[in-house]
Amino acid sequence: MTYAGRRARNNVAMALATGAAIIGLFFLFLILATLLYKGFTAISPRMFLESTPPPGEDGGLINAIFGSVAMTLIAVVVATPIGILAGTYLSEYSRGHWLGEVAKFINDILLSAPSIIIGLFVYTIIVVPTSHFSAWAGSVALGLIALPVINRTTQDMLALVPSSLREAAAALGTPRWKGMLSVVYRAAQSGILTGVLLAVARVTGETAPLLFTALNNQFFSTDLGAPIANLPVVIYQFATSPYEDWQRLAWGGALLITVTILILNIVARWISGARTNPQ
């Protein structure tokens, strides 16, 4: 092929790549821009003061915000110690043991597995035996989604701690568990905190596992044994309703969730100084 031909071909290919970048980024930013526009016009003080309204009336989202925050907190508080301990075993103790290799592999699968499956699982083990939907069931579902994220980040972060720190602690006669707690965890604390924040971010937008665990509730409820309102499910139900007031609230809720997630991600990046989104 002549040089001119090769150069022409190169130009076409590079134009296509640039075009792909422009189109792809355009759509992603278009979605964000739409969300910002529709969301900001929907946000008002009433959103944070009143509960979800009946059709055709104005109202707020406070019951859904409370439900989401409560379930996310319970989920992350329970999943964090378990995730950190599991990550500790896989990074520090397993050393090629088959259980460690299998658990690492399974954890990575669970990290990307469809979250609706987790919903089905929690439905069968909690909702069916207790015979009603509840905030507890929703929290467990979210916790099971947070667990692999925290586990994986802990593994990655502990692997970055230099062995000389562990050896120094051991040389001083520190028991291994104490060396882990006061030397290794301390060295990795910002990374582990990043993992926890990413888990919160991941859980905040999860809708599918809540559809038939926490269900929804039109009223403000603090009873964790009963169905509870939560932002993702309210957004889904209100958006697909024919009422304009409801649709507007759905956009407001969507903006709230997205801003929360973006802030969590940015803070997590800032703390760790490293890349986010463990795959």
Add this chain to the structure above:
Amino acid sequence: MAVTTLGSEDETRRIALRKAKNAVIQDRVFFWLTLASAGLVVALLIGVIVSLLIGAWPALSTFGLNFITTERWSPAKEIFGALAPIYGTLITSLIAMLIGIPVSFGIAIFLTELCPPFLRRPIGVAIELLAGIPSIIYGLWGFFFLAPFLQSTIQPFLIATLGQVPLIGVLFGGAPYGIGLLTAGIILAIMVLPFITSIARDVFQTVPTLLRESAYGMGMTTWEVVWSIIIPYTRVGLVGGVMLGLGRALGETMAVTFVIGNSHRISTSLLAPATTISATIANEFAEATGGLYTSSLIALGLILFVITFAVLAFAKWLLARTALK
């Protein structure tokens, strides 16, 4: 070390010894705690599989192989066939991959080879942040903007042009509903863009600078370097990244549920309403009144889990073989 031989020793040594013994016990307790937590992850997977199998059993034993080969889904008559959701899941993911892969690779090539250095980091960060946006946001946008837009402009155009072409015409027949397989596929494509792009970019960066510069030094054009050096070198990792994106697309629920139309009929047209496994479960599970209906939905979940598990396991295996950490 027997304690008796130390009987006459002073207090401090006894304390030291006791501390050492305690440390051994504490170490063991800590070890078992970590082991139990790691074991929980394995138990979780086994629990998911067992509970899905038990839940799906009534449906699978009633319908047998017919469950995955028939299309009829009639809750009123308690006849359930999962062919339509399985078809919908596969076709929407296929559309997502056909659009998503070239665009993602294009963005990754742009980022690693063409982009001015001062833009490289901001765009890279933006793409990673976009990967964190929940799927319900994509669904919401698709429902309110993409679907009406496609219905009023793109779909009538497709019906008038491609719809008239023999053979492929059947894919673009019928009325412009707005919602349906094509819309769901496009939303999924936009959603997997950030995932595939960031993996593709990462594996492109594993190509040794020496290799890249040697190729440029021989007078190859940028495209020739990408096509004959970078892509062959990163082949395995790229397929791994694509498989990871496919795993997401297959199991994606909310983005699809908004725009798929929830119709249990298999239509030859890509513009017709359809359903996917995850959308069926999301739409119908809370209303399913026990028995065979619930069991059939759980059986759908089992099928989805088996498919995504296989795809994700393949992706992990491929990515583990690349130099990516």
